[in-house]
Amino acid sequence: MxxxxxxxxxxxxxxxxxxxxxxxxxxxxxxxxxxxxxxxxxxxxxxxxxxxxxxxxxxxxxxxxxxxxxxxxxxxxxxxxxxxxxxSTNVTSFFREMHHYDMLVADLLPRWLEDKKKNGGRLRIWSAGCSTGEEPYALAMVLAEAIERTGSTVDAKILATDLSPQALEAARKGVYPVDRLGGVDDARRRRWFMRGEGAYDGYAQVHPRLRELVTIQPLNLLHEWPMQGKFDAIFCRNVVIYFDKPTKQRLFARYAGMLESRGYLFLGHSESMYGLSDDFDLIGRTVYRKRT
Ligand SMILES: C[S@@+](CC[C@H](N)C(=O)[O-])C[C@H]1O[C@@H](n2cnc3c(N)ncnc32)[C@H](O)[C@@H]1O
Incomplete structure (x- = not known):
């Protein structure tokens, strides 16, 4: 892309x-x-x-x-x-690069929820460069489902940030043409979207439960970050593709500082950390884990 x-x-x-x-x-x-x-x-x-x-x-x-x-x-x-x-382009979609969500569902979310239940702590995921919201809302779907499955009461949230005012406005609205729900299977469409009527015929709005899980904020990744707590995972996919090398190096070092010990960084399909950071191990397809 x-x-x-x-x-x-x-x-x-x-x-x-x-x-x-x-x-x-x-x-x-x-x-x-x-x-x-x-x-x-x-x-x-x-x-x-x-x-x-x-x-x-x-x-x-x-x-x-x-x-x-x-x-x-x-x-x-x-x-x-x-x-x-x-x-820049805001091109995105629900459940883009599905293998990342599969990993969350099968391994990471149940493990994090169990760990935090035992040892305390909050579960935090950051969608950095969230565009119009499809990525953070898809993350919210799998998170909400994992919470329901495990009956967890852990404090879990997703932070979604972007630089583009238009993209953020669309993310806040959470209303999408039905033909943009291509990556969402039928069960999830029924569970997590409300079909629009009248003027909103042909559109679907994300369920309030997903909005509750997602906090949307403007943020330029090159500027100061106001966040205090650390993240279990950062999704920064299809964002750094046109960043120059020094910018990527600085950004990956800052991500390492924002992640919990052995936290995860997910990049886009054509992005790589190769030669740019010693803080992470590659452990899956564009999935990196913080070394310490
Ligand atoms: C192609 S979209 C990727 C959306 C989503 N992460 C995905 O993979 O589908 C790239 C997004 O990165 C945002 N972006 C680009 N440079 C940025 C920066 N310096 N700070 C914050 N966001 C930025 C753009 O506004 C755009 O919404």
């Missing part, structure tokens, strides 16, 4: 009929995006970036890219989320 600008109107992507992105502005944007989002944009992405940002220029009523760069210089934090939404 290409995590950068893959969908949308071809004419807009090609930047037809609008101001063009000059070399100096593209150089500024590349550096800005690298510093602020960790995303490394190759030379060949200029046309693509131009196409994607044209929509933003229009929304802001700006005459050209120089004005947009000025806006970023003046108030970088205010526009960062929107910029990131334009240049």
């Amino acid at each position: 290409n995590a950068l600008v893959t969908n949308g109107d071809a004419a807009v992507q090609a930047g037809v009929g609008g101001p063009s992105l000059g070399e100096a502005e593209f150089a500024f944007l590349r550096e800005f995006v690298l510093q602020q989002c960790g995303i490394s944009l190759g030379d060949h992405k200029r046309q693509l970036v131009q196409g994607r940002l044209l929509r933003r220029l229009r929304a802001l009523n700006l005459p050209g890219f120089a004005a947009y760069c000025d806006l970023l210089r003046r108030d970088p934090d205010a526009e960062l989320g929107e910029l990131a939404s334009c240049i």
